[in-house]
Amino acid sequence: DPSICSPLPVLGRDVTVPLVTGGEVTYAALDYAASAPALQRVWDDVAAYAPYYGSVHRGAGYLSQLSTDLFENARRTVAGFLGCRADDQVVFTRSTTDSLNLLARALPADCRVFVFETEHHASLLPWQDSQVTYLDAPRTPQQAVRTLERALADRDPHGPALVCVTGASNVTGELWPVRELAAAAHAHGARIVLDAAQLAPHHPVDIADLDVDWVAFSGHKLYAPFGAGVLAGRADWLRAAEPYLAGGGASRKVTRRTDGGVDVEWHESAARHEAGSPNVIGAYAVASACKALTEAGWADLVAREQRLIERVRTGLAGIPQVRVLSLFGDDAPRVGVISFVVEGWNSSHFAAALSAEYGIGVRDGLFCAHPLVRTLLGTDPQTQGECGAPEAAPGEKSLNAIRVSFGAGTPDEHVERFLTAVR
Numbered sequence: 001d002p003s004i005c006s007p008l009p010v011l012g013r014d015v016t017v018p019l020v021t022g023g024e025v026t027y028a029a030l031d032y033a034a035s036a037p038a039l040q041r042v043w044d045d046v047a048a049y050a051p052y053y054g055s056v057h058r059g060a061g062y063l064s065q066l067s068t069d070l071f072e073n074a075r076r077t078v079a080g081f082l083g084c085r086a087d088d089q090v091v092f093t094r095s096t097t098d099s100l101n102l103l104a105r106a107l108p109a110d111c112r113v114f115v116f117e118t119e120h121h122a123s124l125l126p127w128q129d130s131q132v133t134y135l136d137a138p139r140t141p142q143q144a145v146r147t148l149e150r151a152l153a154d155r156d157p158h159g160p161a162l163v164c165v166t167g168a169s170n171v172t173g174e175l176w177p178v179r180e181l182a183a184a185a186h187a188h189g190a191r192i193v194l195d196a197a198q199l200a201p202h203h204p205v206d207i208a209d210l211d212v213d214w215v216a217f218s219g220h221k222l223y224a225p226f227g228a229g230v231l232a233g234r235a236d237w238l239r240a241a242e243p244y245l246a247g248g249g250a251s252r253k254v255t256r257r258t259d260g261g262v263d264v265e266w267h268e269s270a271a272r273h274e275a276g277s278p279n280v281i282g283a284y285a286v287a288s289a290c291k292a293l294t295e296a297g298w299a300d301l302v303a304r305e306q307r308l309i310e311r312v313r314t315g316l317a318g319i320p321q322v323r324v325l326s327l328f329g330d331d332a333p334r335v336g337v338i339s340f341v342v343e344g345w346n347s348s349h350f351a352a353a354l355s356a357e358y359g360i361g362v363r364d365g366l367f368c369a370h371p372l373v374r375t376l377l378g379t380d381p382q383t384q385g386e387c388g389a390p391e392a393a394p395g396e397k398s399l400n401a402i403r404v405s406f407g408a409g410t411p412d413e414h415v416e417r418f419l420t421a422v423r
């Protein structure tokens with residue numbers, strides 16, 4: 001489709017939505033950071049496989065064997081996509097949130113966790129049962145590394161420690177210095193998990209090259225449908241941990257004891273944390289998206305997205321009432337996720353108007369990163385936000401923000417319509 005100018009068409013290009021002003025318009029999906037539309041190719045792959053799927057790892061029938069092969073091949077495809085090391089495990093989960101909660105349950109005893117307050121709640125909150133150090137928002141990537149180094153140096157160097165960091169912010173789109181943070185973590189005997197929910201859809205992520213211990217991402221942000229995510233990385237802590245869920249599939253042998261109880265031997269492979277009938281179609285869709293992105297070529301995808309980012313940022317910069325939110329400043333490398341506030345406007349009303357009057361879907365709120373957005377807006381930490389944010393009185397600070405986000409398959413027209421609407 002030449003009007004798309006993208007090597008990767010997505011679903012929903014012809015969806016029309018009603019306008020409050022009358023008539024209808026094709027929907028401009030500019031909320032990729034929440035959930036990206038599925039690639040046409042992923043949908044086609046899933047549709048081709050759907051008549052043949054069966055239960056994996058159990059059935060003796062032909063379709064069960066086929067599904068088991070496809071499920072395990074999907075694991076290998078994801079491992080290749082992430083550049084996994086030979087002994088890394090790829091666990092299929094429901095989402096990034098699920099992946100990070102799984103890892104939180106697999107931490108060794110007395111593990112200390114270090115996390116910046118700027119993280120998405122999925123990275124910020126799962127560690128509450130451990131001893132967590134929340135690090136203040138840095139204002140430069142270098143400051144992030146220094147802050148982490150100082151915090152790690154202050155701890156008992158012999159105990160286990162984990163750093164959790166995002167690759168690309170779901171609020172500002174800014175890239176974090178993952179390689180440098182990983183080096184700092186390892187130099188201080190800590191491990192690091194990368195929240196790649198927003199990075200993986202926009203950039204190649206190579207676990208070995210970045211030298212991170214684990215990577216987590218969600219299929220629905222990576223142009224696959226909902227319901228499947230990934231935790232990939234070092235096997236040792238995962239193997240040593242109690243299963244995330246107890247049940248069939250995770251257990252190798254279950255026996256009744258003479259005292260009446262039950263003994264369980266758990267699998268040591270990824271199956272240990274995948275109890276229950278797995279989401280075969282979801283895993284297959286994630287693998288299909290990984291293949292499609294790789295085959296389309298990252299250089300082209302990144303170059304096209306950077307052009308759209310430039311266009312949106314320049315367009316917004318030309319509107320005096322608009323303030324784009326940034327932690328690291330204008331020169332920071334970033335992905336297609338841009339948050340802003342408009343002077344004199346309640347962000348929720350603004351986003352509602354973009355939808356009702358222009359057919360544009362964006363998001364408003366605090367984007368499940370409340371401490372970060374409040375830091376960026378300069379509002380009181382106790383201020384209520386998110387849904388039902390009270391109106392900011394004229395001249396007062398906004399209490400929430402508007403986020404526009406895009407990627408593969410976004411036509412230029414969506415971005416132009418958005419800028420016209422904001423103007």
Ligand code: PMP
Pocket residue numbers: 033034095096097098120122123166168169170195197198218368
């Ligand atoms: N981390 C980041 C940076 C995110 O943007 C999101 C989703 N907004 C998540 C984690 C959680 O992803 P999911 O809702 O798919 O679990």
